[in-house]
Amino acid sequence: MLSEFDLIKQYFRRARAGNAVLGIGDDCALLAPTPGMQTAISTDMLIEGRHFFAGADPRMLGHKCLAVNLSDLAAMGARPVGFTLGLSLPGVDPEWLEAFSNGMFALADLHDCELVGGDTTRGPLAVCITVFGEVAPGHALRRDAARAGHDIWISGTLGDARLALAGYWKELAIDREQHALAATRMHMPEPRVALGRALAALPVAHAALDISDGLVGDLAHILDASKVGATLGVDALPPGPALARQPLALRRRFTLAGGDDYELCFTVPSSQRDAVLAAAAMAHTPVTRVGTIDAQPGLRLVDAAGKALQMDVKGWDHFGEE
Amino acid sequence: MLSEFDLIKQYFRRARAGNAVLGIGDDCALLAPTPGMQTAISTDMLIEGRHFFAGADPRMLGHKCLAVNLSDLAAMGARPVGFTLGLSLPGVDPEWLEAFSNGMFALADLHDCELVGGDTTRGPLAVCITVFGEVAPGHALRRDAARAGHDIWISGTLGDARLALAGYWKELAIDREQHALAATRMHMPEPRVALGRALAALPVAHAALDISDGLVGDLAHILDASKVGATLGVDALPPGPALARQPLALRRRFTLAGGDDYELCFTVPSSQRDAVLAAAAMAHTPVTRVGTIDAQPGLRLVDAAGKALQMDVKGWDHFGEE
Numbered sequence A, B: 001m002l003s004e005f006d007l008i009k010q011y012f013r014r015a016r017a018g019n020a021v022l023g024i025g026d027d028c029a030l031l032a033p034t035p036g037m038q039t040a041i042s043t044d045m046l047i048e049g050r051h052f053f054a055g056a057d058p059r060m061l062g063h064k065c066l067a068v069n070l071s072d073l074a075a076m077g078a079r080p081v082g083f084t085l086g087l088s089l090p091g092v093d094p095e096w097l098e099a100f101s102n103g104m105f106a107l108a109d110l111h112d113c114e115l116v117g118g119d120t121t122r123g124p125l126a127v128c129i130t131v132f133g134e135v136a137p138g139h140a141l142r143r144d145a146a147r148a149g150h151d152i153w154i155s156g157t158l159g160d161a162r163l164a165l166a167g168y169w170k171e172l173a174i175d176r177e178q179h180a181l182a183a184t185r186m187h188m189p190e191p192r193v194a195l196g197r198a199l200a201a202l203p204v205a206h207a208a209l210d211i212s213d214g215l216v217g218d219l220a221h222i223l224d225a226s227k228v229g230a231t232l233g234v235d236a237l238p239p240g241p242a243l244a245r246q247p248l249a250l251r252r253r254f255t256l257a258g259g260d261d262y263e264l265c266f267t268v269p270s271s272q273r274d275a276v277l278a279a280a281a282m283a284h285t286p287v288t289r290v291g292t293i294d295a296q297p298g299l300r301l302v303d304a305a306g307k308a309l310q311m312d313v314k315g316w317d318h319f320g321e322e
Helices: A004-012 A058-076 A094-110 A160-168 A176-187 A193-200 A215-226 A248-256 A270-282 B004-012 B058-076 B094-110 B160-168 B176-187 B193-200 B215-226 B248-256 B270-282
Strands: A020-022 A029-031 A038-047 A079-089 A114-122 A126-135 A150-155 A207-211 A229-233 A263-269 A287-294 A298-302 B020-022 B029-031 B038-047 B079-089 B114-122 B126-135 B150-155 B207-211 B229-233 B263-269 B287-294 B298-302
Touching: A004 A094, A004 A114, A029 A079, A029 A114, A038 A058, A038 B079, A038 B114, A038 B126, A058 A079, A058 A094, A058 A126, A058 A176, A058 A193, A058 A207, A079 A094, A079 A193, A079 B038, A079 B126, A094 A114, A114 B038, A126 B038, A126 B079, A126 B126, A150 A270, A160 A176, A160 A248, A193 A263, A193 A270, A207 A215, A215 A229, A215 A248, A215 A263, A215 A298, A263 A270, A270 A287, B004 B094, B004 B114, B029 B079, B029 B114, B038 B058, B058 B079, B058 B094, B058 B126, B058 B176, B058 B193, B058 B207, B079 B094, B079 B193, B094 B114, B150 B270, B160 B176, B160 B248, B193 B263, B193 B270, B207 B215, B215 B229, B215 B248, B215 B263, B215 B298, B263 B270, B270 B287
Parallel strands: A079 A114, A229 A298, B079 B114, B229 B298
Antiparallel strands: A020 A029, A029 B038, A038 A126, A038 B029, A079 A126, A150 A263, A150 A287, A207 A263, A229 A287, B020 B029, B038 B126, B079 B126, B150 B263, B150 B287, B207 B263, B229 B287
């Protein structure tokens, strides 16, 4: 009989010199913070049937559970340091555990982010990761730092994850290859850690967050926290490669209110466009300028000709009526 | 319709100046570590029907979910700083949320431990807390620090939580008032934070952990990590007030392998008995000397006369056959 402790050792304890003074296996892990740096902390709870499908590929699931947390560090401009894993499993399945931990560690290693503690129990499949990073005081990308006159930028592309979901839900008939292309974005999001860190290093005011619930809903958090408004060029929003082949109405809807994008939305003074492009190049991450922050409250959507658009969009809300 | 964001704001966001530079409401919380201190981190996942009964009192549940995490900080000798909360709920029940958050915050305030981040979602009832504390380098109470000649000590009393469970499970017929007394220990464990910090301040080698899965199973982690053995005086183990009225065989079984005790088990050189008693007095926490660490591997159980006892005991294992 494989005990809880054997489980943790076998799949999650690794013999590597990491960032921790003391890793998994004691009551707590011990980290030695870099002198003068602040600690950034975020947590995400993912539930089977809600955040991922029952029977989801465990390797991709391991990747995604950590990716959504790293995306929060990216959105603060923090350097990843470590994470803890709370894992509730219906049973002990060695193949599943191996694939899940491999997917998770492949991404963790890419970002030099160490698993420092965990708790494994029997129960409905649920994954709760808490991630820690470091950022220099005054350099974190906060939601309350947007100012009138800032440009609004988006990393990468939007909407392919939502398109993939539409395919799974049979909301739309989507070509098989196009669906597979879109599904990659849904299952294997790429946290924009390098871009976040490059933006945090810029010596100007900036706000940022990661787009997980749909751009409109998430941008509203920046507008609320910063007490500003915005004008968004809907047709400037970069659709994912699969969504780009869909009709305009769907492109608009899924780029504005998709969900599961895990791209950064950030605001920077318009005088700093060259600096933003240089930071993006350094981070090997495409960025697109999609609008401006206004003093006037509220969000205004405009088309390519600058004409106002009336659209009914809302964010993805885990307690809302979807 | 109460949205996810409203939920978090209403019950879990509080307007108090705490330890965090930036609290709930951004992509990450920001903490400023005390210069020169190490960060201790632990995480626990609690599932309805596994770690607590379906329909459990939400106020006591809020207390217990944080208490078991603070107990891990106590076992490292760390000062609590903050925690994150991952909460999966079958639905939005304002009364439940109010009671749960009140129970959690009452304990958090007692230990000056601030909620710095969270994630709330719909799903099976599950609570995942990650807790952060601080400890001076070299002072953490590690499992690998037990040495031959150390005394083994226990804080408080053992076994009442297990006795309460036996009552709920109808393994035993227990007097109603006695059961209520025992149940308090099961539902409202008291993390031994003050004792852990006082022990960590002693200028001697020491090992510690918190007893959550039963003394024998947990002590084995110290013995394994420190590569030592131990002799335990079974009848020296302090039973809880309800268990104390039960027959000897049950007292022995539930103090040795109860589960859910959340007391500290720690080892200190025998030359330091007075220092241990002074630390315990300062922390207002009773402690009992219950055995010795030996160079010879393995765990030996002896009775009050020092005679060897053969008992079949095992730790509480969430994947074992219970």
